[in-house]
Amino acid sequence: MLKAVVFDDEYIVLEGLRSMIDWQRYGIELAGTAGDGLTALQMLRDEAPDIVLTDIRMPGMDGLQLIETAAKELPDTMFLIFSGFNEFEYVKRAIGLGVVDYLDKPITVSKIEDALLKAIERIAKQQEFSALKVKWEASRAQLLEKATLDLLLTGAKAVDQWKEAFGPDAARVVGLTVLAFAEAHPGVPEHPTYRIVDVTNGEERLSVAFHYALPPEFLWERLFEMSNQASSAFGTGKLYLSLSEAPNSYREALRALRYGRFLEENGWTRIEDVEGNEPLPADLSKHEEAVIVSLRTGDREGLSKALDGFEAWVEAQKPDPDQVEQEILKLVYLGRKIAEESGKNLRKLEAVGHGQLSAMHTREDMFRWLRSRLDGLLSLTPEPRPATKHPAIEKALSYLEEQYGQDVSLQELAEHVGLNPTYFSLLFKEEVGITYIKHLTRIRMEKAKTMLREGMRVGEVSEKVGYLNYRHFTEIFKKSVGVTPGQYRESFHPACKGGVS
Incomplete structure (x- = not known):
């Protein structure tokens, strides 16, 4: 039901309109009346009516002033004006304000009813237009999502279709970055320097940032x-600067997400942090980790439970036998790597025997083979875990102490110590208790605190500890220390207050 209000400083007019008009007949509820402009304005704000009938001449605020003020707050409300003064200037102003009808006094029932019908017809058209607009916008959003997904999957073949769906702003796009999320999220905040298009592909939750300006500092800050x-x-x-390379960023985003999940790290993982890693299936990473940890710690019971879990997963998910074979071989080779790095002689073990595994057709046979190989490896690993850190981790820690001011990637660090990046990342977390990125951040913050206590400017410190983005450095420092770098510096050097660069 529509809602209407009536404003006039003559009591007899208000009562006449209240009683003589059959409001229900038109599907209208008369929500209230007022005799002056200020009371009327408050009623408009309280009731938010669909139709307003008002006199021009009222104390406090005349009808046209009332409409001019209220129309900004209630753009969809229909206004009907009546007055005993049919002056050209009044009519001209009323038309300029979008008034539906201008009625001369004396007011008759037929005049009011005709005006109400006109207002109702306009409301119906407006609602129909709004519904169509919403439907059109939803359809356009769906088309853009599909075109963006096609762009991620096929690259150059979908560029023209994507440009048509994206609209005129496609000409402004100078690059793109794909984001992949483990769970539903509130969305990446928008900004004039980029546009976000959310996409789903099966269970994958993706967002594509189309950049209008580079470098994308504002997007990085929001991330x-x-x-x-x-x-x-x-x-x-x-x-990537070229739209045709969207599939590359898409695959990399999924790979970065998978790595973050593998390490059970919440928050942002960049592909630059994991470049060189072999992909890890998200569902299998927990089984792989459990097997590897059991081998390193000589935990025979733990190894048995881990393999039971892996086998149960295979039974439930029924993956392709080739995939199972690859995962089993991967576990065997990672296990041999652990034994080799522990100084054990692998010549005592039988060969891996790829051909044996490939010839097996049942899950039971394949897992019996895997258990026999890992049992052999377990006999070579030390029973108690050594108190000292793995030599490769000691070497990595020394390297990070020396290179903390550089952009040290996982690939670079793993190559420096001569280990597979996947195995190294797991080994580092197990030995140190945190990921290499968090450890590097901890070193950088301690070095930054030392420099700030010595009075060095914040901007200079930011660059020296490896953060070219000053805002990023400030945010990380405050999260770690509890105050901004500037505040920390001022606590030791009060005279330096206000100096940041």
Whole structure:
């Protein structure tokens, strides 16, 4: 039902309109009346009516002033004016304000009813237009989502279709970055320097940032903020300048996300942090980790439970036998790597025997083969875990102490110590208790605190500890220390207050 209000400073007019008009007949509820402009304005704000009938001449605020003020707050409300003064200037102003009808006094029932019908007809058209607009916008959003997904999957073949769906702003796009999320998220905040298009592909939750300006500083800042508050992982691919390279960023984003999940890290993982890693199936990473940890710690019971879990997963998910074979071989080779790095002689073991595994057709046979190989490896690993850190981790820690001011990637660090990046990342977390990125951040913050206590400017410190983005450095420092770098510096050097660069 529509809602109407009537304003006039003559009591007899108000009562006449209240009683003589059959409001229900028109599907209208008369929500209230007022005799002066100020009371009328408050009633408009309280009731938000669909139709307003008002006199021009009222104390406090005349009808045209009332409409001019209220129309900004209630753009969809229909206004009907009546007056005993049919002056040209009044009519001209009323038309300019979009008034539906201008009625001369004396007011008759037929005049009011005709005006109400006109207002109702306009409301119906407006609602119909609004519904069509909503439907059109939804359809357009769906087309853009589909075109964006096609762009991620096929690259150059979908560029023209994507440009048509994206609209005129497609000409402004100078690059793109794909984001992949582990769970539903509130969305990446928008900004004039980029546009976000959300996409789903099966269970994959994706967002594509189409950049209007480079470098994308504002997007990185928002991702840092999201990372600090995230309860799950998300990953990003590289930024590509060509739309045809969208599939590359898409694959990289999924890979970064998978790595973040593998390490059970909430927040943002960049592909630059994991470049060189072999992909890890998200559902299998927990089984792989359990097997590897059991081998390293000589935990025979733990190994048995881990393999039971892996086998139960295979039984439930029924993956392709080739995939199972690849995962089994991967576990065997990682296990041999563990034994080799522990100084054990692998010549005592029989060969891996790829051909044996490939010839097996049942899950039971394949897992019996896997258990026999890992049992053999377990006999070579030390029973008690050594108190000292693995030599490769000691070497990595020394390297990070020396290179903390550089952009040290996982690939670079793993190559420096001569280990597979996947195995190294797991080994580092197990030995140190945190990921290499968090450890590097901890070193950088301690070095930054030392420099700030010595009076060095914040901007200079930011660059020296490896952060070219000053805002990012400030945010990380405050999260770690509890105050901004400037505040920390001022606490030791009060005379330096206000100096940041």
